[in-house]
Amino acid sequence: MSRDHSRRHVLRTAASALATGGLASASLAGTGAATEGAPADDDAEGPPVAVHGAEAVASGRDDRYRTVTGREVRFALARMTTMVVRPGGARVSECRWTVDGTVSLSGPAVTRTWKTAGTREVELTVEYSDGSSARRTLQVEVVEDNEAPLAVPDVSPGRWFDDGVIVTAGEVVTYDATGSEDDDGTVVDATWNFDGYAAEGLVVEHEFRRTGPKTVTLTVTDDDGATDETELFVYVERPVR
Known part of the structure; x- marks a missing residue:
């Protein structure tokens, strides 16, 4: 097994992604788990993330979520990912988030609130102590917050x-x-x-x-x-x- 394949295999099988929120909740545990012999594509095979405050509407190589305007959404590495030591002893050394191509955030967990509706893109780059890195891109559909109706009999x-x-x-x-x-x-x-x-x-x-x-x-x-x-x-x- 190559070094790249080994790193992806350990990360993808040791971590999970969860999506929970007020609209709905869904589990993405084991999303796209890599197997030996998988193609060497770090853009698609990067570590999974956890999203809180959004509803999962699709999963796979391109994870997509839905949330509403004004609601805080939390993005985070799956808990076990930060504790993974891949063959050779490399650990996660840095996490960088790019939101909508312009906003840069760092850390294993970040939050974001959108005031207007639209489709947003969140990219996570994880760097390891051996100098290697992996990426995962998420799409977030932001819709206007819905006001409840008024029942009048x-x-x-x-x-x-x-x-x-x-x-x-x-x-x-x-x-x-x-x-x-x-x-x-x-x-x-x-x-x-x-x-x-x-x-x-x-x-x-x-x-x-x-x-x-x-x-x-x-x-x-x-x-x-x-x-x-x-x-x-x-x-x-x-x-x-």
């Missing part, structure tokens, strides 16, 4: 009062969520819970057969997956004879 027929709405037992009532709002998108779905009975749709019908106080829960979802939930107090009265 309507009921018909019904008599509204300060704390809720009055409906009649045995009467089919329409529950409508089309008045819900989303400042930066569109409300695309709604789910309802009528004291344990579930229904889905922006407009649904339900009939309470028993009188008394009830709780109706409405959850709406926007076109970016954000949700909002509200509870509606419903009092079911006896029908007028």
